[in-house]
Each structure stands twice: as structure tokens, then as C-alpha cells.
Amino acid sequence: MNFTASKQPENCLLGPESDSQRTLYPYVTGTSVVALKYKDGILMAADMGGSYGSTLRYKNVERMKPIGKHSLLGASGEISDFQEILRYLDDLILYDNMWDDGNSLGPKEVHNYLTRVMYNRRNKFNPLWNSLVLGGVKKGEKYLGTVSMIGVNFEDNHVATGFGNHLARPILRQDWHENLSFEDGVKLLEKCMRVLLYRDRSAINKLQIAKITEEGVTISQPYSLKTYWEFSAFANPAQGAVGTW
Amino acid sequence: MFRNQYDTDVTTWSPAGRLFQVEYAMEAVKQGSAAIGLRSKTHIVLGCVNKANSELSSHQKKIFKVDDHIGVAIAGLTADGRVLSRYMRNECINYGFTYESPLPVGRLVVQLADKAQVCTQRSWKRPYGVGLLVAGLDESGAHLYYNCPSGNYFEYQAFAIGSRSQAAKTYLERKFENFTDASRDDLVKDALMAIRETLQGETLKSSVCTIAVVGVGEPFHILDQGTVQQMIDAFEIVGEQEGPDAAAGQEASAEPEQGAGAGAGEGVAPMDI
Numbered sequence: 447m448n449f450t451a452s453k454q455p456e457n458c459l460l461g462p463e464s465d466s467q468r469t470l471y472p473y474v475t476g477t478s479v480v481a482l483k484y485k486d487g488i489l490m491a492a493d494m495g496g497s498y499g500s501t502l503r504y505k506n507v508e509r510m511k512p513i514g515k516h517s518l519l520g521a522s523g524e525i526s527d528f529q530e531i532l533r534y535l536d537d538l539i540l541y542d543n544m545w546d547d548g549n550s551l552g553p554k555e556v557h558n559y560l561t562r563v564m565y566n567r568r569n570k571f572n573p574l575w576n577s578l579v580l581g582g583v584k585k586g587e588k589y590l591g592t593v594s595m596i597g598v599n600f601e602d603n604h605v606a607t608g609f610g611n612h613l614a615r616p617i618l619r620q621d622w623h624e625n626l627s628f629e630d631g632v633k634l635l636e637k638c639m640r641v642l643l644y645r646d647r648s649a650i651n652k653l654q655i656a657k658i659t660e661e662g663v664t665i666s667q668p669y670s671l672k673t674y675w676e677f678s679a680f681a682n683p684a685q686g687a688v689g690t691w
Numbered sequence: 692m693f694r695n696q697y698d699t700d701v702t703t704w705s706p707a708g709r710l711f712q713v714e715y716a717m718e719a720v721k722q723g724s725a726a727i728g729l730r731s732k733t734h735i736v737l738g739c740v741n742k743a744n745s746e747l748s749s750h751q752k753k754i755f756k757v758d759d760h761i762g763v764a765i766a767g768l769t770a771d772g773r774v775l776s777r778y779m780r781n782e783c784i785n786y787g788f789t790y791e792s793p794l795p796v797g798r799l800v801v802q803l804a805d806k807a808q809v810c811t812q813r814s815w816k817r818p819y820g821v822g823l824l825v826a827g828l829d830e831s832g833a834h835l836y837y838n839c840p841s842g843n844y845f846e847y848q849a850f851a852i853g854s855r856s857q858a859a860k861t862y863l864e865r866k867f868e869n870f871t872d873a874s875r876d877d878l879v880k881d882a883l884m885a886i887r888e889t890l891q892g893e894t895l896k897s898s899v900c901t902i903a904v905v906g907v908g909e910p911f912h913i914l915d916q917g918t919v920q921q922m923i924d925a926f927e928i929v930g931e932q933e934g935p936d937a938a939a940g941q942e943a944s945a946e947p948e949q950g951a952g953a954g955a956g957e958g959v960a961p962m963d964i
Contacts, residue, residue: 547797549830555790562789 468572472524476509477648478610479520479579484631487659488581491635495650510656512663514539517553517582522607524575553582553589565597577607609646614638702814716840719820723766725889728824729849730835734906735826737764738882758783761827762911766853768820796827800836808842822852858888
């Protein structure tokens, strides 16, 4: 007997299910990516976890990769779809380099290309199950944008995916300002990642911070954040929370 | 030119290693009325001579805006030119939609050349009978290219194509070293003077020519007749104080009928303007 009830309603336009291969649910997923603009470029942080449902299965997943000379891509969501996107971008950058003509695709162009890809896949009901963060610097201009699996895209001074939107963005809205130094930017990102570590159950304490400037991309070695679990609120979390036990 | 047994279709080589059909296509470009282009580091100016069939008709459009940062002037079969302009506009729009960034003119020109090359290697096609002067901007600044029916393309500081373009080329060869750092207005003036060379005696007025400009911070646009006439008037006055160019100017204003008569007697084929 089939326990996964996948019956379509009578008026469904999706066609017969038997011969289609569309992404229905994600399997191995990465959690939040957080990024901000600072004085010299973009700083981006993501942990190295690949969850398999509620299991923290893979602990060495690089969720941020350099793209061409000018861009850095971070992804949350389905890891295999992220790898597919890297393949698309590999081809894109290759053909761009083959022109060999002094023109190159900058972060804005890569971001818009990804938006087109994500939106078109969503229209075919076969999404790439990712939320992407694309940052870069070209000719002194800093660029930071995000695209979701349904094709929603925008640019901002700081962006985040998944839980990062709820936990990290409020911190960034309060503490971010123009021309952050590198040290201040890293401190701010670590502040966000620490909150995510405490509160996001799919987060693991092994993260990388990536930096992109006019000179190029640097992705740090993985490291852990110091945590403190002796807060009194952690000791007795239910105290003061109405209706919980 | 010459009739021989190797010129029937484009896929036949001659024993000397020539494709006559392609060469004949380049002849069509030479029959079209003149188009010129010149560039500085930041601006490109395109100009062309507009000859209407009769006083009753309007003249054919020979300069096309392809995108805010690219424009093209054609000489030869204008119908072919129109079709290629539509292709260029399409490519620019698609690139702009996908990347939210202007298509670098150097890449568009290569795509155009590859398209022209296809027509030199299919027995059921013929080469495009139009030469294109493509003016555009990319990351490295202002560029001017010439695309041939043969599928070749070249980059130029200044160039002229079409009938009596040699006169314009001679003028441009004298002046081109100043173009890189010239101001936008000086560039337009040089374009008008080059066009005047191709008119060979006829008065230069804004009704016989079209000028278009594109530059860093200046989207491609065709200058309106009033502005062009003002610029002509401005340097015609100055021209009377300069040597040989002034002599041509004065002669032209004294004998306009002769100039027009010579033009009508050329016997240009209707599609070739």
C-alpha cells in the first residue's frame, strides 16, 4: 500500500505524475547564510552542515563558493541543487572567459542570470530548492543580492536566508552601518551566527566566513564559535512562558 | 565586374581561391550611399548621406538605434540592413533581460560576423549585401567596428563606406590622430566635414545627411535636423577662413543645381540607396 498520498485533484494541470521528475521535497539541506557589505567588499558566513531531515548528517559541506573573478555564491536548501547551480555557473563563466575580450560578468550579471534560472524552473514546477546569496565587487562597486527558490530577488546592504532572515536581519538592521571595518564586520557576522547556533536546530558549530574584495575571494578555514549555555533563561526555559510546560 | 564560371553560387571556390559571390556582395556595399563613423575615447559619431529617390519621397533610414549604448549605420541593400538591425536589437534585449547589463559591443559584432559567415557557406543562401558601421560602448570604452558581408569585422578609429567614401577616407586619414582626445562637438564637426567630402561639390545641408552620436553618459540618439544645420552653419562660416575646404564650400553654394543634376544621373538601383 502506498502511504505517501500523492493523488492530484481532478482539475490539476500538472500532467501525469508517473513520467515526471520534479523536485517535490528537499533531502540534504543547508541552513542559513548571512552576508553584509563592508568597507572593502562583502563578508559572508555559513556553517558547514548538511542536514538529512532532522539528522545533522554531513559536517563538512562548503556552502559558499567563488564564481569567476568578481563574485561569491552562498546557498541554503538542497545541497544537490546547489551543486547543479555551480555547474551552470561554471559553464557560464567558461563561455564568458572564452570571449577573451576584456569584458567579464560581474556580480550583478551573475545575480540576474541566477534569478532567471530560478524563476524559470519555478514556472515549470521543478524548482531548484535553494535560497542563494550572491555578493561581489567589480570596479570598486560592491554588490550583494539574494534569490529564492521561487525567483524572488533583491539587493540590499545585508541579506540572509532561511532562519537568518528572522534571527540575523534584526541584529543587522540595528548594528550595520556603512564602511564597517573587516574586524567589525566579522564580529557582527559572528554575533548573528551565534544566535543562529543557539536557536536554529539545524545549525552546527562549524562555520566559515568568506570575504570578497576587489583583489579576490578568501574563504576562511572552518572554526567554531564560543558558546555559553549557563544563561539562567536556558536553565529554566519555561519560566515566564505562558501556556508551556 | 567580371563574369566567369566560378561565380554562380557562393559555395564554389575559384581556382585562385576566391569566393566571387562574396566579393560581389561587397560591391553592393560600394554602390550604397556613403556612411561614415569616427570615434574618440568616449564618444562615437555616425553619419550618412541621405539621397531620396525623388523630391516627392522621403529618404531611406540608414542609421538605426540598436540599444542605448549601440547604434549602426549601413550602406548597401537597406532591406538586409534592416533585418540585421532587428537581429542586433533582439540580441541586446535578450542579454539585457538575462543579465541586466548592456551587451558589450565587441561581442555583438562577433555574433553578427558569425551570422554573416553562415551565408557564405550554404548553397541555398546568399551573403548579406550590406556593410555595417557598428558604434557602441563596452567596459573598455568607445568602439567603432565595420562588419563586411564576408563575415569579417574590423575595429576602426574612423572609417567610411559606400559610394565616394574614398574622399571621406582621405579626409579622415588626415585628421584621425586628433580624434582620440577630441571633444564630442569637434567629433561631430569632423563627421560633417567628412560627409561633405563625399558630396563632392554639392551643398552640405542637414536635409541630405543624418548624424547620430553615442558616448559615455550619452545614450545613442540621432541629432535633429535643426541642430545639424546649426553646426553646419557654424563651421561653414569658419570654413571661409580655412584653405582648400573653404574653396569647395564656396563653389558648392554657387552651383547647387549642377551638383543635384549630377546626383540624379548616377543611375543607382532602387534597392541600393
